[in-house]
Amino acid sequence: MTDVPFTDASSGPARPARTGSLLEADARTRRRNAAEARFRLYGIAAVGVGLFFLAALLYAIFSNGIGAFQQTGYTLQVEFREDVLDKTGNRDLEDIKSVKTFAYSPLLRAAMLREIETHGIDTPLADAKVTGFSSPLDKLFSDGARSTLRDMVLADPSLIGQTVAVRILASSRVDGYLKGRVSRESIERDKNLDAVHLDLIDKLRDAGVATKGFNLAFITGPDASDARPEQAGLGVAMLGSLYMMIVVLLLSLPIGVAASIYLEEFAPQNRFTDIIEVNISNLAAVPSIVFGILGLAVFIQFVHLPQSAPLVGGLVLSLMTLPTIIISTRASLKAVPPSIRDAALGVGASKMQAVFHHVLPLAMPGILTGTIIGLAQALGETAPLLLIGMVGFIASNYPDGAISGFLAPNSAMPAQIYEWAKRADPAFYERAWGGIIILLLFLMTMNIIAIILRRRFERRW
């Protein structure tokens, strides 16, 4: 009996009887094994290429962007001279306010000259002449340094008359020199710095006056104008993104979940719901720029919402995120076995109670995962923001209050990165890469949260 299937299998009409040893692979087997080995190699090669590009990308991002997290500054003893800042001597805040930032330049120059003297540095700049509003020494400082001093005085007028140690931002060229971005050769062709400046900077660095420090202002600070890249930060744009994400979450989560529950649990199966279903799938594939145009036409030109407002950005991104949320919510609702519903209905629950007490809690991890991934997608989206004025906008003001932040003009993280990459000064380029690092960290965190939620709470049946 046992050899019947054996003869059946080996005596098929198509296959010739095997003649060689079973331990020795014949040509056909070798060919099949080779094909499999080749396929595995292709697979490994494909994964390898992917990994290579990922590594190259990460290397490019980090090697270009890590510099943005450090910034050069000087520690100077600044004397807040009374004869410059408060000529009347009555410490009246209005009088002090009338002294503009330009008046603070001499204080900076004097402080720098004092450092040059105390460290015994020999430089022709020590005798530099002041012409008009400017002196060659000014090129060492950030344009924003003067307003740093002015803000200090306005916050605490008792500083006038004292000498205080202040950390002053260096100009972006000096920063670039110490980071190796600006070379001596390029300085010669440049009108921004001269060789004497570089000699002085070398000596200041050796004396410990010019130091590189962690650049917190890059993460929390507002954007700056083209003339002072050393001051530019991502903080305001980050707030803009936060406001947009709040709008997206508040709009698309309830609407998306409500729509999915209705379609999945209550809606009759007919042509109308079929059409809706197809349309939702189509919407998920619509290029995001289309939502931007829609947002421009509806929210700005028709409803007259302000340009560049995070509210409008959030509305547009909600449109984009909704299909993603609806599709993932429906998938996770479908994954809840019908026996749960039947059991609930069987003990007398209404349909709504069955859904809200039993099905929805079980589907929640899937819904949240879908929402977070949808939000992450919206966070990195730039194209629709182009059309509603959030790109090409200088995000230099923090919103006045928590609510006005929705309407106050703002940028968003990816838009800010795009804006920096466009600007002329190469120092902004470094910041664009730095911004990408921050954006990537956000996206990674969101995706990790999504994975953890799925791992911890998802149930399989």
Next chain:
Amino acid sequence: MSFAKLTASALAIAAVSATAAAARDNVQVAGSSTVLPYASIVAEAFGENFDFPTPVVESGGSSAGLKRFCEGVGETSIDIANASRPIKDKEIETCKANGVSDIIEVRIGYDGIVFASQLNGPAFTAFTPSDLFKALAAELPVDGKMVANTASTWADANPELPAVDIAAFIPGTKHGTREVFEEKVLIEGCKATGALEAMVGMGMDEKDAEKACKAVRTDGKSVDIDGDYTETLARIDTNPNGVGVFGLAFYENNTDKLKVATMSGIAPSTETIASGEYPVSRPLFFYIKKAHIGVIPGLKEFAEFFVSDEMAGPDGPLAAYGLVSDPELAATQAKVANEETMSN
């Protein structure tokens, strides 16, 4: 249904928030991307030095800015439009039709347009409008007929130029810079080489001949760049033979990568542009809506601060960034102080 729901709720929220948008207290500026860096430098300093909030500056191009400027009077429209060209009559009419009749024109200074190439590339150190016209024109008049341009290397246009393939990166037609390039380089070259005369001699009328002068070859030797100067720079970076058109300020920020060519023997610099010796330059403007002065706090102060000696003067931060200071700045300051509107 979900989409209808979504739109309905979005509109409801939008309507509620629109009514919540209270009186605006910051100056709003939009327009030319060439003026944007200057406007944002001024806005920043303005916010630091005055009690008014920092003005909001957006870009989008001269035409887009003027379009928004002319949309009407009121808090929802912008107060200042930046432009890298003078406002057109047609735009003034649109403005008028929408109730924006009193416009103050402010010239802030000049912007030079330079021709630059890779620092270590071939020696493109001196151009004349004729060289550029001969190298880049679509068709040239030869023996009484218009013939497609056959020059394939720069030496074909002028034997003194390097004998490398022509690869020019010029601003696209949506840029204000293109207009300056056409008028100050191509048409000048057309006249200097006698091509314009020859074309008129062939029976073309003046207008058609000028149009033919401005036509740039489309066989790939000249590439229109619709993006900004960063894109031109990237093209030059990868093409050692490339010659690109840049703003003076952009060039001065990237001297480690670019070398600049003289035009008709004049090197571009703030001095030669201010004196008018360097031929390829253009004025930069902003336009103020007079009806908003006194309504939007800080508008007039911002405009006055913009053209003050401290900002727009030859030692100011705008000049340091690359703006060529206007020798007649004092007249402009008086104009802003007196709120003189455009005559028509």
